[in-house]
Amino acid sequence: VDLTRRLRAVLGGDAQVNDGPSARSLHARDASFHAPVEPDVVVFPAGVDDVCAVLELADALEVPVTPWGMGTSVEGNAIPVRGGISLSLQRMDAILDVDATSRTARVQAGVTRLALQRRVGPEGLCFPVDPGADASLGGMAATNAAGTTTLRYGKMREQVRGLEVVLAGGRRISTGTAAAKTSAGYDLTSLMVGSEGTLGVIVELVVGLHPIEEASASFRFSVPRLAAAGDAAAAIAGLGLPLLRLELMDAWEVRAVTAFTGLHLAPEPLVLGELAGPRPAVEEALAGLEAVVGELGGRKLAIARDRATQTELWRARHDAYFAELDAAPMRASLSTDVCVPLAALGATLAETRRAIDEAELTGGIVAHAGDGNVHVGLMVDPADADDLARARRLVDRLVEAALARGGTCTGEHGVGIGKRAHLALEHGDSVDLMRAIKRAFDPRGILNPGKVLPEEPT
Amino acid sequence: VDLTRRLRAVLGGDAQVNDGPSARSLHARDASFHAPVEPDVVVFPAGVDDVCAVLELADALEVPVTPWGMGTSVEGNAIPVRGGISLSLQRMDAILDVDATSRTARVQAGVTRLALQRRVGPEGLCFPVDPGADASLGGMAATNAAGTTTLRYGKMREQVRGLEVVLAGGRRISTGTAAAKTSAGYDLTSLMVGSEGTLGVIVELVVGLHPIEEASASFRFSVPRLAAAGDAAAAIAGLGLPLLRLELMDAWEVRAVTAFTGLHLAPEPLVLGELAGPRPAVEEALAGLEAVVGELGGRKLAIARDRATQTELWRARHDAYFAELDAAPMRASLSTDVCVPLAALGATLAETRRAIDEAELTGGIVAHAGDGNVHVGLMVDPADADDLARARRLVDRLVEAALARGGTCTGEHGVGIGKRAHLALEHGDSVDLMRAIKRAFDPRGILNPGKVLPEEPT
Numbered sequence: 001v002d003l004t005r006r007l008r009a010v011l012g013g014d015a016q017v018n019d020g021p022s023a024r025s026l027h028a029r030d031a032s033f034h035a036p037v038e039p040d041v042v043v044f045p046a047g048v049d050d051v052c053a054v055l056e057l058a059d060a061l062e063v064p065v066t067p068w069g070m071g072t073s074v075e076g077n078a079i080p081v082r083g084g085i086s087l088s089l090q091r092m093d094a095i096l097d098v099d100a101t102s103r104t105a106r107v108q109a110g111v112t113r114l115a116l117q118r119r120v121g122p123e124g125l126c127f128p129v130d131p132g133a134d135a136s137l138g139g140m141a142a143t144n145a146a147g148t149t150t151l152r153y154g155k156m157r158e159q160v161r162g163l164e165v166v167l168a169g170g171r172r173i174s175t176g177t178a179a180a181k182t183s184a185g186y187d188l189t190s191l192m193v194g195s196e197g198t199l200g201v202i203v204e205l206v207v208g209l210h211p212i213e214e215a216s217a218s219f220r221f222s223v224p225r226l227a228a229a230g231d232a233a234a235a236i237a238g239l240g241l242p243l244l245r246l247e248l249m250d251a252w253e254v255r256a257v258t259a260f261t262g263l264h265l266a267p268e269p270l271v272l273g274e275l276a277g278p279r280p281a282v283e284e285a286l287a288g289l290e291a292v293v294g295e296l297g298g299r300k301l302a303i304a305r306d307r308a309t310q311t312e313l314w315r316a317r318h319d320a321y322f323a324e325l326d327a328a329p330m331r332a333s334l335s336t337d338v339c340v341p342l343a344a345l346g347a348t349l350a351e352t353r354r355a356i357d358e359a360e361l362t363g364g365i366v367a368h369a370g371d372g373n374v375h376v377g378l379m380v381d382p383a384d385a386d387d388l389a390r391a392r393r394l395v396d397r398l399v400e401a402a403l404a405r406g407g408t409c410t411g412e413h414g415v416g417i418g419k420r421a422h423l424a425l426e427h428g429d430s431v432d433l434m435r436a437i438k439r440a441f442d443p444r445g446i447l448n449p450g451k452v453l454p455e456e457p458t
Numbered sequence: 459v460d461l462t463r464r465l466r467a468v469l470g471g472d473a474q475v476n477d478g479p480s481a482r483s484l485h486a487r488d489a490s491f492h493a494p495v496e497p498d499v500v501v502f503p504a505g506v507d508d509v510c511a512v513l514e515l516a517d518a519l520e521v522p523v524t525p526w527g528m529g530t531s532v533e534g535n536a537i538p539v540r541g542g543i544s545l546s547l548q549r550m551d552a553i554l555d556v557d558a559t560s561r562t563a564r565v566q567a568g569v570t571r572l573a574l575q576r577r578v579g580p581e582g583l584c585f586p587v588d589p590g591a592d593a594s595l596g597g598m599a600a601t602n603a604a605g606t607t608t609l610r611y612g613k614m615r616e617q618v619r620g621l622e623v624v625l626a627g628g629r630r631i632s633t634g635t636a637a638a639k640t641s642a643g644y645d646l647t648s649l650m651v652g653s654e655g656t657l658g659v660i661v662e663l664v665v666g667l668h669p670i671e672e673a674s675a676s677f678r679f680s681v682p683r684l685a686a687a688g689d690a691a692a693a694i695a696g697l698g699l700p701l702l703r704l705e706l707m708d709a710w711e712v713r714a715v716t717a718f719t720g721l722h723l724a725p726e727p728l729v730l731g732e733l734a735g736p737r738p739a740v741e742e743a744l745a746g747l748e749a750v751v752g753e754l755g756g757r758k759l760a761i762a763r764d765r766a767t768q769t770e771l772w773r774a775r776h777d778a779y780f781a782e783l784d785a786a787p788m789r790a791s792l793s794t795d796v797c798v799p800l801a802a803l804g805a806t807l808a809e810t811r812r813a814i815d816e817a818e819l820t821g822g823i824v825a826h827a828g829d830g831n832v833h834v835g836l837m838v839d840p841a842d843a844d845d846l847a848r849a850r851r852l853v854d855r856l857v858e859a860a861l862a863r864g865g866t867c868t869g870e871h872g873v874g875i876g877k878r879a880h881l882a883l884e885h886g887d888s889v890d891l892m893r894a895i896k897r898a899f900d901p902r903g904i905l906n907p908g909k910v911l912p913e914e915p916t
Binding site: 143180187234341409412 | 670696
């Protein structure tokens with residue numbers, strides 16, 4: 001209550017500070033399976049000065065601050081595990097500038113990716129990072145989000161040219177510039193991107209935009225065995241086709257989505273792709289596809305050219321999450337991801353399927369195949385401790401296998417709460433450097449404590 | 459002499475340690491105009507263990523260590539301004555692994571970009587970063603090098619997936635992984651890339667490779683006024699064409715190259731481009747080009763489809779450096795770069811030309827136009843202090859103009875010696891954070907001292 005009063009005093013308005021049960025409950029959980037923890041109070045800054053004031057006060061009082069975008073993170077990244085302040089950027093949702101010639105947009109952190117797309121689409125431009133949910137751009141930068149089009153355009157780190165960041169203590173800095181490239185000093189932009197709010201609060205971004213492609217077409221085909229499907233996808237990713245997306249679902253997912261949507265699909269692993277570019281390039285790629293797919297052991301190739309048919313073709317992928325929930329009533333989806341070099345994709349997929357089955361867990365695999373990024377959606381009973389424990393052991397096993405194959409413990413979800421121990425496994429030789437950076441940026445440790453960095457040995 | 463003896467003792471071989479006048483002189487200067495400074499000794503490690511041993515000894519003795527790749531840096535980045543050890547990675551030139559399916563290569567730091575290209579080309583792959591010189595990949599990562607194809611593929615930071623780094627004191631760490639993407643913790647890979655050897659010595663890299671495009675074609679056209687040429691290039695960059703390169707030369711450069719090569723070119727600003735992709739996409743782009751170029755005020759459009767004609771068309775650009783030297787006998791080229799958002803390219807070019815003329819300096823402008831990256835090549839008399847002083851004032855003026863337009867003091871050359879004060883101008887609010895990172899990585903300040911970070915206020 002004292003915290004609420006002091007926050008209201010510095011912000012000069014009651015409406016920006018809410019410690020009611022509804023606001024606290026809404027900011028206690030993200031889109032993950034991680035246990036909710038309520039903040040003591042939720043703050044809604046109206047602008048950068050408000051963020052500075054909140055961080056100055058929080059530092060003085062040594063109160064934890066966990067930034068909040070849209071709450072769509074999937075590793076507990078936005079859960080305020082030590083209580084304190086949930087700092088919502090939701091009201092900072094202004095698109096400050098769009099420069100169509102430079103192909104850049106300057107936005108406040110609370111702008112969502114679809115809001116930006118609605119603004120820039122009519123100018124023939126797109127913002128390509130699509131993690132599924134309509135996440136905020138600040139949150140997407142903080143977790144270095146990615147998605148289906150990452151094989152073409154890269155992740156958030158490749159889109160972000162510059163940031164305005166408020167540091168612990170309330171000082172504001174700028175990183176990067178609006179230029180397409182820079183070699184000026186240490187890359188604090190890339191350091192902030194993916195730091196999950198532990199080094200500073202991103203309040204504004206300059207992001208790059210891309211011309212919308214002239215034409216697109218989509219395809220899908222089945223492959224009887226999962227390892228062969230992964231190998232086929234890896235081969236297609238290396239052909240130099242104008243791919244925009246290249247996704248893969250295992251037979252469990254295909255069966256779930258068939259039951260949910262009524263689509264007629266062979267109950268086999270499915271590869272889905274989209275080509276985009278100049279119309280003749282797309283047509284040329286389609287013309288060669290049948291032979292390639294046949295050689296790779298694929299069958300039932302379907303091709304869609306117009307937008308409506310493409311949308312229908314992609315329903316199998318887009319409805320996967322809801323199909324998972326439908327396939328396992330009363331269970332929650334525990335989502336995890338690893339990423340491996342493409343040469344290891346087929347083997348990783350097969351091993352992942354085997355591991356799910358051996359653990360007697362329910363769930364399926366969806367992969368951003370073009371990036372070697374494997375997602376597992378496990379349908380667990382949140383009230384069943386044994387179910388959860390087996391799921392966690394499975395995550396350990398998948399991470400160990402990915403690391404053994406030259407991969408990483410998380411391709412795009414971030415570390416959050418769930419992958420802290422795995423970060424130590426992957427980067428044990430440099431975690432001390434990460435800790436040193438954390439201390440330099442946030443000496444009192446108030447920014448999103450309990451995230452990213454592994455537990456300190458006691 | 460004592461240093462030489464102790465280095466020989468830890469490396470166990472005389473041939474790896476050379477304090478003779480020839481070796482010291484060869485490692486005293488890079489490709490820039492910055493004054494040479496000789497190291498006390500040059501060391502040639504045969505492997506990572508040697509690098510660790512050298513850094514352990516140097517830390518104990520508090521002797522400066524300046525890493526050396528091929529000496530092609532252009533801001534004094536590799537000059538050992540405080541003496542000590544020049545650490546040459548030249549003998550660590552093994553290509554350790556090429557994975558054609560994952561499209562990655564693991565290389566030692568001394569491998570040059572063309573050596574890697576010779577190895578991967580026969581597999582249909584390319585390593586696309588081309589700064590002109592045949593630089594070492596370790597050096598290119600250390601300065602976050604870029605070049606003509608950056609508008610398509612990005613800079614070094616976008617190619618480097620993981621690094622092996624030896625820290626001050628001799629400890630070895632790995633950053634990143636071989637996977638196409640990762641969200642595991644703070645991005646130490648991006649932090650090391652562009653840190654110019656001040657945070658650690660890059661000894662191995664995992665880099666991404668790209669499929670070689672099916673077809674290419676090149677074009678060039680003249681535009682009477684420089685600002686209009688810049689605006690035309692910016693417009694072309696935004697059309698969504700399959701551009702591989704988009705370059706620009708001002709009339710001074712065109713005249714110099716005409717005199718040098720005998721090419722017949724209008725003495726006007728020149729835009730040069732290369733398209734690459736599936737053949738039909740390239741043809742479609744060419745088909746629309748004449749109308750576009752006409753609308754943008756361009757004339758004398760020339761198009762080249764076969765490789766020999768393309769090479770001839772690009773001679774104007776490739777011979778620019780030698781033409782500069784030829785146009786100003788007995789003078790040295792002082793090269794500097796800034797980078798601005800594309801919308802500011804035309805105005806920046808015109809302002810740059812005016813500034814060169816007002817300073818009564820001799821030189822021309824070459825731009826990586828697709829990135830908004832403007833290079834000035836000034837032909838100065840190194841013995842003429844007034845000439846040099848006017849050149850330095852010009853650099854100050856260009857940087858201030860670039861910053862005012864939302865740009866950066868260096869697009870790809872790095873900070874080195876020459877842009878330290880400009881870094882403070884551009885990132886004054888975060889230089890203290892960069893210093894804190896430097897202290898965390900290199901507490902004794904032995905790694906490439908006198909570079910990147912501005913002079914400490916005394």
